[in-house]
Amino acid sequence: MRSLCVRVRRGEGESVRKKLLEKGLLDRALHVDRDDDHIYLPVLAAPEGMETEERDFKERTRGERDYKVLADVPEGLRALLPTSFDILGDIAVIRLPEELLPHASQVGEALLRASPRLRSAFLDRGVVGEFRVLDLEVIAGEDASATVHVEHGLRFKVDPRRAYFNPRLATERRRVAALVKPGETVVDMFAGVGPFAIMIAKLARPGVVYAIDLNPAAVELMRENVALNKVDTVVPLQGDARQWVFDLPCADRVIMNLPHSAVDFFADALTRLNLGGTMHLYHICDRGDFQGVLDDLVLKANGMGVRLEVLRGEELRTYSPTASVFSADLLLSGWL
Ligand SMILES: C[S@@+](CC[C@H](N)C(=O)[O-])C[C@H]1O[C@@H](n2cnc3c(N)ncnc32)[C@H](O)[C@@H]1O
Structure with missing residues (x-):
């Protein structure tokens, strides 16, 4: 099959191949071709700053x-x-x-x-x-x-042995980022290596995103990711989110991606949310139980003297034969 390609001298192919992969430009449906002097890397589009030519390639079956x-x-x-x-x-x-x-x-x-x-x-x-x-x-x-993961054009240094990172949440992170209004104060309570926070800083125009994680290695990677993606509104913070939230300004949006126990942090997070603010809460439970969990959170908020509206509750992915990870967007809509 005829395709656009980048020609590199033998011995220099690997670094160019990696660059093309990172940019999502290497055409993986085609075999890389070689002759005595050169390697030919098939590409989906012309990479910036590299010369291209056309050549026939064998398709991978x-x-x-x-x-x-x-x-x-x-x-x-x-x-x-x-x-x-x-x-x-x-x-x-x-x-x-x-x-x-x-x-x-x-x-x-x-x-x-x-x-x-x-x-x-x-x-x-x-x-x-x-x-x-x-x-x-x-x-x-x-x-x-340790590796660099590309998600919606952003680059994240990750090392799953040292800090949590879930590539399956890419669409969810983008969805949440699209909801952020200019100037918002956002708190990401369980930020990991920073993918929610950095996606928000890159795709929206928040005032500030405080990104907390208990794991020092996660915060170290997060700082590197902030620099790698050149964002200036993310503030990485190491420590217990339950304590940090009381040292930070109240938030317009709180992200709680700790699906096994985020609900244990619900009351503390709610007291630090501005009126009109949104909480994105992730929770693992049996598939039949999620509505009950949402009802309990609404009642708990009512007990604290505020009205909570469930804007959206959705099954994100299955976790086990009976349980799933759910996401809930919860609006603090007023006083009771
Ligand atoms: C499920 S991961 C989510 C990471 C990130 N939001 C993401 O999408 O990749 C939960 C993170 O919460 C952190 N964590 C656990 N308990 C915490 C606490 N009390 N305060 C702050 N972070 C905590 C863990 O170290 C872990 O990185």
Whole structure:
């Protein structure tokens, strides 16, 4: 297939390939081509500052891009290979059922072969501690979990072994950012490496976004991400959000992305919300229970002398066979 491409001298291909991947410009449906002197990287559009030319490329077949087809596992187990896994920058993070654990490295190798942009694959052995970091075991490639993840054109330094980051929340972060009005004071109580806060600072025009996290490593990465994305309205703060909120000005918007226990912080957050302000609360519960949780929050607010309106309550993603992660937009609409 004829495609636009970037020609680089052999030996210099890897850094250019990485640059193109970061910009989302490498055409992964086509094979990279080579001759004696050069490597030809097919691109979706002409990258700024790079010369391009046209050339014929071989298309990757579906099988070549599907790790499930490539994985060297016993045929009887192939159906157990997960359909979904996370990609953070140039690493893949996958959970495997018990039966596939002895074949984890074959699965890792298949992930890398199916997606040439990937440098490493990790087995996700679960979430650890109150910082919600991942216990990761390398199953292919380099044992280095730090990477740069691109989300809606923003770049986030992440390291899931040191600080929480969930690439599946990209759409939700963008949705929340689109709601922020100019000049708002926003408090992100459980900010991690800063994706909500930085997305808001970049896509909206807040007055200030206070971004709190208990995990010092998350705040360190957040500071780097603030610099990387050149935002000047995000204030990273390390410590317990329950204490910080009382040292900060009242907010027009509070983000509470700590789905296992955000409701325990509800009353404190509500007292620090301006009238007319919105709370974005994330919560994990059995699918049949969410409406009851919302009703309880409204009653709790009423008990504190204020009116709370549920603007929106939505299932974001499944968490287990019976439970899901929900998001709620709650408006502090007046005094009772
Ligand atoms: C589910 S993560 C959310 C991170 C971020 N909002 C995101 O979308 O990537 C929850 C974060 O809350 C932090 N955390 C837990 N308890 C906290 C507390 N009491 N005060 C501030 N941060 C806390 C954890 O370290 C973790 O980074």
